[in-house]
Amino acid sequence: MGVIEDSGVQGLPVGAHVLHDYGWRDRAVLSLDECTLIDAAHDPKLSLGVLGLTGMTAWVGLRKVAQACEGDTVFISSAAGAVGSAAVQLALATGCTVIGSAGSRAKCESVLRLGAHAVFNYRDGSIRDQLRASLERVGKTGIDVYFDNVGGEQLEAAIREMAVHGRIALCGMTSAYSASTPQPGPSNLLKLVWNRVRMEGFLLRDHRADKSEFLAEMSAAVEENTVRSLDTVLPGGLAVAWESFSRMREGAFVGKVIIDL
Numbered sequence: 598m599g600v601i602e603d604s605g606v607q608g609l610p611v612g613a614h615v616l617h618d619y620g621w622r623d624r625a626v627l628s629l630d631e632c633t634l635i636d637a638a639h640d641p642k643l644s645l646g647v648l649g650l651t652g653m654t655a656w657v658g659l660r661k662v663a664q665a666c667e668g669d670t671v672f673i674s675s676a677a678g679a680v681g682s683a684a685v686q687l688a689l690a691t692g693c694t695v696i697g698s699a700g701s702r703a704k705c706e707s708v709l710r711l712g713a714h715a716v717f718n719y720r721d722g723s724i725r726d727q728l729r730a731s732l733e734r735v736g737k738t739g740i741d742v743y744f745d746n747v748g749g750e751q752l753e754a755a756i757r758e759m760a761v762h763g764r765i766a767l768c769g770m771t772s773a774y775s776a777s778t779p780q781p782g783p784s785n786l787l788k789l790v791w792n793r794v795r796m797e798g799f800l801l802r803d804h805r806a807d808k809s810e811f812l813a814e815m816s817a818a819v820e821e822n823t824v825r826s827l828d829t830v831l832p833g834g835l836a837v838a839w840e841s842f843s844r845m846r847e848g849a850f851v852g853k854v855i856i857d858l
């Protein structure tokens with residue numbers, strides 16, 4: 598995201614915030630059709646988070662892929678992350694019972710503050726046992742929707758608890774991104790057969806046509822305060838960008854990570 602410093606174009610006033618595809622940089626010279634003007638009614642930071650690609654990823658996964666409905670029990674991994682924290686809030690706004698997982702006590706607390714009904718630290722003992730215990734704590738016997746950000750052991754544990762006609766939205770596989778050898782797949786896929794569970798991967802770029810539907814719902818949720826930004830804003834500009842990106846992947850920060858230029 599950038600701020601217009603100089604402009605000869607009507608509709609792009611100096612001081613306006615715009616999104617562009619020119620990557621991390623101090624300055625860029627852009628034509629009008631390369632800029633997406635940010636609605637000045639919102640904090641511009643929201644357009645990098647819950648009102649941007651991050652929020653739309655959560656929305657597509659829950660609404661379009663998993664078709665989460667009121668009354669569903671929804672499990673969300675990396676629940677304190679950028680996409681995960683948006684998914685937690687959307688699921689709660691839909692009237693779902695929400696269980697989250699995250700990698701530290703502080704992150705678990707931030708997920709509870711978002712309103713999740715139960716949360717566990719996946720680094721704190723058996724994932725299987727903690728997920729089962731979380732279901733018992735919220736008084737549910739199975740998961741209707743699993744929003745998977747991480748793959749690996751958490752995916753296997755979720756499959757084990759899926760309810761009949763459950764849906765798994767495969768958003769990403771953070772646990773495999775830094776692995777140096779191929780990761781084994783879940784050993785319990787037969788459970789998907791017995792319980793007629795649908796597991797579907799998705800990419801945001803296939804859902805561009807849904808953008809106005811997403812923005813209408815999410816902007817209203819932000820205005821009603823049912824969805825808010827969870828983010829970490831880092832000072833230091835481009836000099837810290839790459840190191841911060843790596844540290845984000847390792848779990849150093851909560852929510853959307855924004856580098857202040």
Ligand SMILES: NC(=O)c1ccc[n+]([C@@H]2O[C@H](COP(=O)([O-])OP(=O)(O)OC[C@H]3O[C@@H](n4cnc5c(N)ncnc54)[C@H](OP(=O)(O)O)[C@@H]3O)[C@@H](O)[C@H]2O)c1
Pocket residue numbers: 654675676677678679680681698699700701704746747767768769770771772773799800801802845846847848849850852853
């Ligand atoms: N399908 C799409 O179109 C689409 C679009 C955008 C993003 N994505 C995917 O969505 C997922 C979430 O993206 P995001 O931007 O919101 O990132 P994020 O969840 O904020 O990612 C960083 C977090 O991943 C967690 N993590 C790191 N290593 C892990 C491991 N081995 N096991 C479990 N968790 C681990 C860490 O949290 P903890 O401290 O809690 O471990 C870290 O804070 C990613 O997989 C991303 O690739 C998909």
